[in-house]
Amino acid sequence: MTTTTVEAVNLGKRFKDTAALDGFDLSARSGTVLGLLGPNGAGKTTTVRILTTLLRFDTGSATVAGFDVARDARQVRRRIGLTGQQTAVDEVLTARQNLVLFGRLFRLTKARARERADRLLDQFGLQDAADRQAKGFSGGMKRRLDLAASMILAPQVLFLDEPTTGLDPAGRREVWDAVSGLAADGTTVVLTTHYLDEADRLCDRIAVIDHGRNLVDDTPSGLKRRMGADRLEIVAADPADLPALHAIVAAVADGETVTDEAASSVSAPVKESVAALTAAATSVRDQDLTVADIGLRRPTLDEAFLELIGTDTKEERR
């Protein structure tokens, strides 16, 4: 099944004198996780707000679950779930009361709402805390409750705006597991994030956005591949060995060999990475040199991202 569930073409949106979106395209196939990645102010939240019918747009078109966002907002609303940047749960109520409340607002009967709340408490691992006030929940638990609330009707498309911002590592893991589970069950997920590890871990495709425009739309591994080859790096134990190490690395390099005096390291891109690493390690031993570290470095998504966004715009944003 390769139907497109979310499709936006040439979206434009202006706030007074700034263009939040400037001809942005987006498409997510059914049952996949699409990540919207970009720095603060890039237009991620604006995109989510438009696709969830919260915000009108100036130009372009958008369909979600087969319905036009502008014309059939009500039909869209019946098929989507939204978890915004803040946890929109009622902290005075218990977890169960929250889910029943939202179930009622989704116009389920009382009995259905209770039944659904019970299922969701199970699904999101909140059964033990079900009858406690949400006020006392950890960040991860609140987020999971928030996710559960947006899953009441088992929506076709779930929108998550920075689902793990402000969570500790344990909380992030909880949310990641929950999102992965939903995607595995066939929910199409569109999430925004500025964490690259999150995008790497959750997303099938990543759309990089900056200044309201598309920079790249690719898979996480494709994005990394754009960064080119692995690098072989040797850190010297004694800076005096740097010239000798430079020669060793240069012998297996597939490109320019760089010596970083400050880090006392030598590195170069390599093609046959494992063979190059073995060869270099053998040379180091044969020449009786001591090194602090020797290894292969894969380009991270961070590097790919910074490369794409460009350092100048990064500074512009502080």
Next chain:
Amino acid sequence: MTALAPLPDETFAGRVKWTLHDYRTIVGQEFTHLWRQPVNFLWQLGFPIVMVLLFVYVFGSAMDVTGQGAGVDYVAYAMPGLFAMTMAFGFMNTAWAVAEAKEKGFVDRVRSMPMASSAVVVGRNIADTLHAAIDLLVLFLIALAIGWRSEGTFWETLGAFVLLLWLRFALIWVGVWIGLLVKNVEQAGSLFALAFPFGMVSSVFTPPELMPGWLGAIAAWNPVSATATAIRELFGNPVAAGNSWPEQHALMAALIWPVVITAIFLPLAVRRFRNLGR
């Protein structure tokens, strides 16, 4: 596996039915709050109670509102003023609650759901009015305890009660409008500096006649004064009304002012709510 929400009915009757259903759900939520946080409820009543104690026991003995000497009949004069003031300041609670719902993303979530999005605002309004009725009952009991009495008939007393809620109801729209206007809860809280003179420059604690001319005129025309004076008449408490039109026709003014306020602020609040999508 996907269970769609019942179709937002295209028939008028169906839409009305579901909309009422949504309002009831939101009102129910507000009352669960009340039930679970009785302390908050008492805190909200703390302010009027402190004002009662201050004015009746601290300043009261120096007040001569009836012209019969300082302190005479002051409780009878001040209590209706206090009821009106509590209703007037109530819109701050509304503004605060709306600002919080907006800041926390609750408004957004509701707007992205296939429900009547007006429920956040209207449900709030209904809940706040009911809440105010409870506030009033508690204040009545406190007033009775410190010696205030309604000299009016049962129907006059009930009428005064309704007039008070009428004022509160109108001011809810001001609260909703402000709550949607401000950026966050802190801003909503700081608006108290503006609300305070609105409540106090009135006939709540002192007759406008005793104020400097220009201030007295503002106080006399203040909607809070109209309600305060009207309910004093209904309760049979000392009125101390001046010669201005709203003081001479307090009952009429107390009925009209809320209509005027609603006519101005209801459309403003609705427009503000619609503009959330801009």
